[in-house]
Amino acid sequence: MDRYTKARKIFEEIRDRPYRVMVTADDTAQNCYIKNKELLEELGMLGFGVRGRFCEMDWNDTPLPKDLVKLYPEDLLATHFYIEIEENGNWRALDASWNKELEERGFPICTWEGDNPIGLKVKKLYNFDEQTAYLEEASKDEIVEDYFTRAAPFLKALNKWLDKADFY
Template sequence: MTRPLARNEIAAKIFEDIRDRPYRVALSGEKPADNCYFKGTELIRLLTTLGYTVRARVGEIDWHDGPYPADVLALLDTSVLFTHFYPEIMMDDGNWFVLDPSWNKNFAQKYNLPFSEFGAANMPCFRIKKLYEPDEQAPYAWGWLSDKKVIEDYMAKTGAFFAALNGWLERENP
């Protein structure tokens, strides 16, 4: 007879299943994608149902801090503030650990990018230039959630870059 999986084993499996889906950026406000936000919120929801304490973190990033091709980066609108969303989980010892499901392991290793492992001391998958404190995150998130125009403007400014980035990601990380 097989023993039932322990909570940490279940959580690790959930995390790996989400993390190992190839990263893609949402190209509209209506259609989710496997980006940091949607993968992260899914992970938070599922780990919370297992009884973990999980929190969201948001920080500013610069896409130039990665292995992306020059022709893709040339499409960046420099007036846009880009951020990264990732979860942190409180482990049984009471310490918080980054649990960022953004990059799958194979892609991250191919490009020497950070990636997370369950139960390990991790760093976010993107280099964070400025980490928002919880009281800074709420107004930022509220702007996104409460105003469709904010999303439409963002997508209009980032659409070409994100479409090109997704094309590159599909070739490099199918």
């Protein structure tokens, strides 16, 4: 099996795990960061040029029910992580976040071929300096605690909604 076929299989296997969000800092839910970080590592081991990207997003720009999105604090920054892969000297986005079952709910499902390269609308793409600064700030204990405390109602409700969405 050539490395492109292996890479595609790895991408599809990771993408098709049910997406869930972390509800505590110790959680290991299959969210955008966990799934795409694993994809980055796996493709890197196959010899692909890969890099991680962070962007700002808005849950209002997703197909989630509006009453669910209202639970997310308006002043709390929402970010998304995906990867870029280098092909023939060009970088292209590859996002393993949303599992295939969510397509029926209106979520754009990304493919290896580049259909829907990022699974949501990007409000602001961080350059690499901004990304480093964001990661330093976001990893501070008080920031993490504040995020999970304030976002908890939304995060728990989102996982419940996703549990139901995966079975329709």
